[in-house]
Amino acid sequence: MQWLTGGLRGKSEQKKQSSCRELRIATSGSHSVRSNVEVLRVDGAGSFSQNGRVRAAVFVPTTSTTIQFHAEQQKKSAPCSGRASSVHALQMFSPEDTKTLLDDAKRIGSSIGWVDRGVSLPTQGATPLGPFREPSESLPRAVHVLVQNLTKESQDLVHRAIRERLLPFARRQYPHLTAAFDKQPYPRPGNLFIVRYSAASQRPGGRGLKLHKDETALTFNLCLSHEEEFTGGGTYFPAASSDVDGILIRPKGGYCLVHDGNIKHAGNEVRSGDRFILVGFYNADGRDRAGEDEFFGPAAREAQLRAQLPQPVQTIYFTTAVASQRGGGGPGEGGAAEANGEGAYRADAEYADPPPPARGSVGCGGCGAAAAVLGLSAVAIQGPVSPKEAGAPGASSSAGAAAAPGGGGPPGGANAGACGGGGGGRDEPPLSDTYWRSHSPPHKSQTRGSAPATCMPTWMVVLQGRWRPATALAK
Numbered sequence: 148m149q150w151l152t153g154g155l156r157g158k159s160e161q162k163k164q165s166s167c168r169e170l171r172i173a174t175s176g177s178h179s180v181r182s183n184v185e186v187l188r189v190d191g192a193g194s195f196s197q198n199g200r201v202r203a204a205v206f207v208p209t210t211s212t213t214i215q216f217h218a219e220q221q222k223k224s225a226p227c228s229g230r231a232s233s234v235h236a237l238q239m240f241s242p243e244d245t246k247t248l249l250d251d252a253k254r255i256g257s258s259i260g261w262v263d264r265g266v267s268l269p270t271q272g273a274t275p276l277g278p279f280r281e282p283s284e285s286l287p288r289a290v291h292v293l294v295q296n297l298t299k300e301s302q303d304l305v306h307r308a309i310r311e312r313l314l315p316f317a318r319r320q321y322p323h324l325t326a327a328f329d330k331q332p333y334p335r336p337g338n339l340f341i342v343r344y345s346a347a348s349q350r351p352g353g354r355g356l357k358l359h360k361d362e363t364a365l366t367f368n369l370c371l372s373h374e375e376e377f378t379g380g381g382t383y384f385p386a387a388s389s390d391v392d393g394i395l396i397r398p399k400g401g402y403c404l405v406h407d408g409n410i411k412h413a414g415n416e417v418r419s420g421d422r423f424i425l426v427g428f429y430n431a432d433g434r435d436r437a438g439e440d441e442f443f444g445p446a447a448r449e450a451q452l453r454a455q456l457p458q459p460v461q462t463i464y465f466t467t468a469v470a471s472q473r474g475g476g477g478p479g480e481g482g483a484a485e486a487n488g489e490g491a492y493r494a495d496a497e498y499a500d501p502p503p504p505a506r507g508s509v510g511c512g513g514c515g516a517a518a519a520v521l522g523l524s525a526v527a528i529q530g531p532v533s534p535k536e537a538g539a540p541g542a543s544s545s546a547g548a549a550a551a552p553g554g555g556g557p558p559g560g561a562n563a564g565a566c567g568g569g570g571g572g573r574d575e576p577p578l579s580d581t582y583w584r585s586h587s588p589p590h591k592s593q594t595r596g597s598a599p600a601t602c603m604p605t606w607m608v609v610l611q612g613r614w615r616p617a618t619a620l621a622k
């Protein structure tokens with residue numbers, strides 16, 4: 148099995164030089180997911196990297212997934228927003244429907260002509276008409292293939308999926324937009340368009356899209372291409388993880404990413420082939436009124452909501468840990484831990500855990516004590532831990548237990564004391580369960596005497612298997 152360690156940014160800088168090639172990303176299910184680490188070039192991504200080079204954990208959603216990761220540092224005055232740190236992936240189309248759409252888009256695109264995504268600039272400065280620049284006599288033509296240019300059959304497919312899947316999902320996930328959705332139930336047709344990235348393009352804007360914000364209430368980005376039709380690509384989101392610079396989400400055809408348009412992201416360059424995506428911008432400002440009451444009026448919406456079955460969603464807490472090896476050797480090369488099947492762990496015993504966030508508030512979990520973490524890292528721990536280790540004497544928890552996705556709360560409360568102490572006297576959880584707790588360890592030298600300047604999300608730690616006190620882990 149792979150190893151999970153985490154560490155401070157300082158340590159991780161060293162780690163970046165090392166052979167870390169995999170991460171395990173903690174999930175709400177009983178298993179973490181494995182992710183490759185790739186070095187990408189992302190225009191405009193300067194932090195922690197040079198010349199736009201970033202290290203990204205690559206993730207391909209295969210089920211409805213919420214990815215919760217560290218939001219950008221927010222300004223002091225900015226509201227602390229949990230939603231701002233989430234990206235959702237959901238399947239919108241079957242492979243067959245995706246192919247119908249793609250074939251149609253390709254055909255119509257080649258007759259209308261494709262433009263570089265980076266040229267028609269919805270994301271690079273709003274025009275008076277909003278983020279999407281309308282065609283204009285006086286401007287060079289820079290118009291994407293719109294959904295409304297497609298055949299009636301394709302348009303119906305798209306609108307049905309938006310009405311029946313995307314919007315009910317968005318309403319559930321973004322309750323702060325309820326009033327906006329009631330008033331303006333649908334994205335403006337001009338904000339539903341298809342993008343082609345082509346490895347053959349001579350311009351970077353034709354192969355990818357630099358780091359930007361859409362400045363929309365909601366953005367969705369649906370992959371139309373089959374994964375075998377291109378390499379590279381995917382959407383990159385920076386995340387202040389200690390181990391990588393961000394996450395690259397590479398949805399399969401038919402899967403759609405949904406996110407707050409104020410989260411920074413980039414279109415990773417396509418290295419071979421063509422990548423087609425369908426992008427939708429929803430502005431909750433009354434400008435998107437589509438006038439489609441027949442489909443989107445209150446009665447139609449109620450019928451959709453009734454028809455909507457809850458879908459299982461897994462959550463990924465992206466903060467996490469590098470899979471690296473103990474005792475030398477790269478992943479797959481063996482090592483003590485692989486040999487004995489147990490995880491090796493690193494944690495820094497200097498840190499005290501802040502109170503855990505309530506479940507579901509990870510994005511800004513605890514604007515109080517948990518926010519007192521600046522520039523810090525998470526530790527994720529995974530792997531079976533022997534009962535002896537799990538039962539190490541520990542501090543009792545004063546805070547309530549966070550709910551443990553996948554079953555039960557962490558033993559001894561989510562806040563099991565000062566990184567040590569696994570909560571003595573508790574029942575040991577079964578090995579197959581995943582437990583989690585907040586772990587936002589303020590580094591003493593960084594936080595001593597200074598109030599937190601920003602609201603930071605709370606890191607999550609997942610322990611798969613039994614609890615192991617971090618004090619023990621440090622050894």
Ligand SMILES: O=C(O)CCC(=O)C(=O)O
Nearest residue numbers: 270381382413414415426
């Ligand atoms: O290529 C991507 O996945 C990102 C596209 C995007 O961000 C946009 O069109 O605004």
Ligand SMILES: [Fe+2]
Nearest residue numbers: 270360361412
């Ligand atoms: Fe974008």
